[in-house]
Amino acid sequence: MSEGAIDFYTGHPISSEIIIERLTKAEPSVARPGATLPPEALFPHDQDHYGGLEANDALAGLAGLKPGMEVVDFCAGLGGPARYLAHRYGVRVTGVELTPARVSGAGRLSRLVGLQDRVRVVEGDVTAAPLPDASADAVLSQEAFLHVPDKAAAMREAFRILRPGGRLAFTDWVAHEPMSAEDSALMRRGMAVAGLESLEGWRGLIAAAGFSLESVEDRTADWAPILKARLAMFRAMREEAAAAGTPTGDSDFHESYVRFVDLVAAGRLGGGRFAAVKPGQGG
Ligand SMILES: C[S@@+](CC[C@H](N)C(=O)[O-])C[C@H]1O[C@@H](n2cnc3c(N)ncnc32)[C@H](O)[C@@H]1O
Numbered sequence: 001m002s003e004g005a006i007d008f009y010t011g012h013p014i015s016s017e018i019i020i021e022r023l024t025k026a027e028p029s030v031a032r033p034g035a036t037l038p039p040e041a042l043f044p045h046d047q048d049h050y051g052g053l054e055a056n057d058a059l060a061g062l063a064g065l066k067p068g069m070e071v072v073d074f075c076a077g078l079g080g081p082a083r084y085l086a087h088r089y090g091v092r093v094t095g096v097e098l099t100p101a102r103v104s105g106a107g108r109l110s111r112l113v114g115l116q117d118r119v120r121v122v123e124g125d126v127t128a129a130p131l132p133d134a135s136a137d138a139v140l141s142q143e144a145f146l147h148v149p150d151k152a153a154a155m156r157e158a159f160r161i162l163r164p165g166g167r168l169a170f171t172d173w174v175a176h177e178p179m180s181a182e183d184s185a186l187m188r189r190g191m192a193v194a195g196l197e198s199l200e201g202w203r204g205l206i207a208a209a210g211f212s213l214e215s216v217e218d219r220t221a222d223w224a225p226i227l228k229a230r231l232a233m234f235r236a237m238r239e240e241a242a243a244a245g246t247p248t249g250d251s252d253f254h255e256s257y258v259r260f261v262d263l264v265a266a267g268r269l270g271g272g273r274f275a276a277v278k279p280g281q282g283g
Contacts, residue, residue, distance in 0.1 A: 004192035005147040009077070009099040013237055013249050016078055016105030019045040020112070030112070039087040039113040046080030046109060049142035050219075050226045050271065055171065056081050056088075056142075062169035062215070062275040063138035065089040072096065072136045072161060074126040074154065074170070075144030079106030079119055085140075086118040094136075095121035096129050127153035134163045141170035143271075149194040151202075155209035164280020168211060171219060174199055174272040183259060190256025199272050211276035220270025227261045 022045060023037070024030045030037065049055055059081075065071065067090030073082045076095020086093050097103050106121035124130040126141075127150050139158040148154050158168050175196040179187065187193035197205065199216055206213050234257060238249055263269040 004188065004194070006099045008147075008192035008253075010101045011250065013234065013253075014045070014048065014078075015101070016108050019078070019109065035112070036114050037112055039083055039115060042080065042109055042113055043084060046078050046083070048077045048080060049171065050223050050230070053084060056084050058273065059140045059142070059169040059171070060085060060089055062273075063140060063167040065091050065138060067091065069137040070094070070135060072129075072131065072139045072158075073121075074129075074139060074141035074158065075147070076106060076121045077102050077144075079110055079121045081140070081142060082106070082119045082121065083110060083113060083115050086115055091118075091138075093119050094131065095119070096124045096126050096131070097121050098123070098125055126157055129157045129161055131161045133160055134166075136161045136166055137163060138167045138169065140168075141172070143171060143173065145170070145172040146193050146196055151195075151197060152205050152208065155205050155211070159209045159211060159278055162278040164278055166278045167275065168206070168278070169273075169275045171271055171273045172197070172202070174202065174218075174220075174270055175268075176220070176270055177268050179263075179269070183263065186252075186256045186259055190250070190252035190254075191260070193256075196269070202272060202274055206274060206276050210278065212279050214275040214277055215273075217273040218270065219273050220264060220267060223271040224261075224265050227264055231257055231261050 029035055043053060069091045071085060071091045071093045073093055073095040076082050076097045079095055082093035082095045085091055100123055103121050103123045110116045110119045122130055139162055145151050145154060173196055175198055199218060203213060203216060
């Protein structure tokens with residue numbers, strides 16, 4: 001269980017309230033009860049991973065998504081990727097999400113764009129997913145296992161809920177070299193990082209859960225500029241808040257993000273993209 005992650009995401013600078021406030025500024029009728037928007041209206045705001053919609057498409061390709069498939073998004077956040085995949089690929093998506101404020105925010109955003117019948121985000125921990133055995137065609141996840149202390153258990157759960165032939169595709173932070181004790185403490189304090197695997201470490205965990213590994217990609221070079229841009233966005237939000245005389249947000253978060261961006265630029269931390277299949281019929 002990751003108490004730190006719940007606190008971190010309950011107070012995260014991007015929330016469903018902030019997204020709705022931004023949309024309402026552009027179009028005041030959004031605030032009216034029963035208002036609806038096209039799904040595309042949310043995509044610039046609700047993707048809490050690196051690489052935006054293209055990153056979703058890359059995982060959809062690795063998982064072989066087809067209309068009608070049952071997809072599970074581990075650590076679904078506000079449901080941004082889940083809504084995009086349902087809309088773009090015609091799949092049904094169940095998100096498993098630990099933080100209650102994210103679960104309720106996801107429900108609110110899905111209703112706002114009329115996708116509540118094809119996207120549901122349920123409260124739960126991916127190390128004990130509240131979903132039946134062999135019920136999913138694909139399990140996806142983005143930038144979230146860094147918060148999960150027992151990554152082996154998350155892999156076993158993905159394996160359990162997939163049907164034989166079902167696919168796993170995810171991205172996560174990776175450590176190309178072990179973090180110093182000081183950096184680990186800063187990352188834990190500022191961004192609820194429970195621990196990181198190397199690319200090799202992930203290969204081992206995926207195989208140990210029973211999967212047949214299909215691909216491992218080092219995403220570090222692609223992430224470095226994306227992270228710099230996200231840091232600039234968070235900096236601008238802090239400056240805006242300071243200028244408005246409102247709280248500028250958590251300074252541990254800011255300090256850890258600055259350090260994270262430096263560590264990725266130096267190639268000491270980075271990103272990995274993984275794809276695997278559950279052996280059996282129906283691939
Ligand atoms: C960086 S956000 C990613 C959200 C989403 N994947 C996206 O791309 O927009 C990570 C999410 O993982 C969730 N989380 C952390 N630990 C979890 C766990 N053990 N089980 C389920 N969700 C978890 C957090 O609450 C947070 O919403």
